Every structure is written in structure tokens, then in C-alpha cells.
């Protein structure tokens with residue numbers, strides 16, 4: 001054996017008592033920081049067990065889940081606001097409705113001035129397919145008439161905006177006399 005044999009090399013561990021054929025086992029315990037971490041986790045697990053399982057002070061998964069769902073339900077009911085469907089006759093709302101009428105492409109099917117075209121009906125005359133009160137118009141714009149080609153806008157517009165649009169339609173378009181009006185469709189309203 002050379003000078004570099006195992007006796008010469010420095011080991012942290014001390015040889016243990018047994019030896020066989022010149023082979024020794026060295027006692028190399030894990031470093032203290034690792035052992036402390038281990039002791040701490042054992043300690044924490046005991047505290048955890050007592051807190052959650054013995055004393056029942058903490059909520060277990062299921063109870064926590066149910067609590068969160070309850071809280072979420074509360075939050076939702078706080079955020080969902082139901083609006084009253086009445087005509088908005090203030091200038092700002094009507095102007096907002098007018099802007100939406102162009103922005104949202106109502107003009108594509110109802111004409112630039114609501115006069116109607118090959119696709120959609122005239123919104124300026126007194127003949128209406130689905131009624132000319134604010135609730136009916138709101139409902140048509142919100143839910144559409146998919147089978148007849150009227151787009152539902154509920155996915156794109158909030159109720160507030162749909163109400164602005166409906167107000168614009170009823171207060172500004174209805175009763176206006178644009179050029180090239182489409183022939184009346186539906187029932188005469190006053």
C-alpha cells in the first residue's frame with residue numbers, strides 16, 4: 001500500500017468497532033444541519049397532528065373547501081348587480097348607445113341610420129316584430145333571435161350597455177325618418 005492508503009486519508013467519521021479483511025466501516029453521520037431539519041419536521045408534524053386531528057382546532061381540507069365556496073358565493077352575489085330595465089333618457093346614455101350601435105356592428109344588419117337592409121328590419125318605423133317597449137328591445141338585443149339572424153349580444157355587452165343601446169334605438173331611431181327605409185315588418189305600435 002502506498003502512502004495514499006486509507007489510513008492516511010482524512011475522514012470525518014471515526015472507524016466503527018468492526019473490521020473484516022482490513023475493511024473498516026466508518027461512522028459518517030449526516031451533518032448536524034440536516035439532522036436538525038429532520039428533528040424540526042418531526043416536531044412540526046406532532047404539532048400539526050394535535051392541531052388538526054386531536055384538538056380539531058384547524059379546518060381540514062373538506063371544511064376549508066366548503067368555507068371557500070361559501071365565501072365565493074357571497075362574493076358573487078355582491079358583484080352581480082341586477083339593473084332595472086327602464087329607458088335611459090339622459091344625453092350621456094343615449095350618446096353611449098349611439099356609439100355602440102356603430103361599434104358593435106348593428107349598422108351592418110340594420111343600416112347606418114337604423115333604416116333596415118336586406119338582413120335586418122327597420123328600427124325607425126312603428127312596426128315591430130318583437131315589441132317596442134324597452135324590455136322587449138333589451139331582451140332581443142341581449143338574447144338575440146338566433147334562428148332569424150339577430151345576434152345575441154349578452155356575451156359581448158354588459159346589461160348597462162345593452163340598456164344604453166336599447167334606449168338609443170327607442171328614443172332616437174324609432175320615429176326618425178331616414179332615407180331608403182325598409183318596408184315595415186311586424187305589428188304597428190303607437
Ligand code: HEC
Pocket residue numbers: 100101104105106107108109110119120121123127128129130131137140141145148149150151153165166169185186
Ligand atoms: C347579423 C345581423 C344583425 C346584427 C349584427 C344585429 N341585428 Fe338586430 N336584428 C337582425 C335581424 C335579422 C332581426 C330580425 C329578427 C326576427 O326576424 O325576429 C333583428 C332584430 C332586431 C330588433 C327587433 C326589431 C323588431 O322589429 O322587433 C332589434 C331591436 C335589434 N335587432 C337591434 C339590434 C342592435 C341594437 C344591434 C347591435 C347591438 C343589432 N340588432 C345587431 C339582425 C342583426
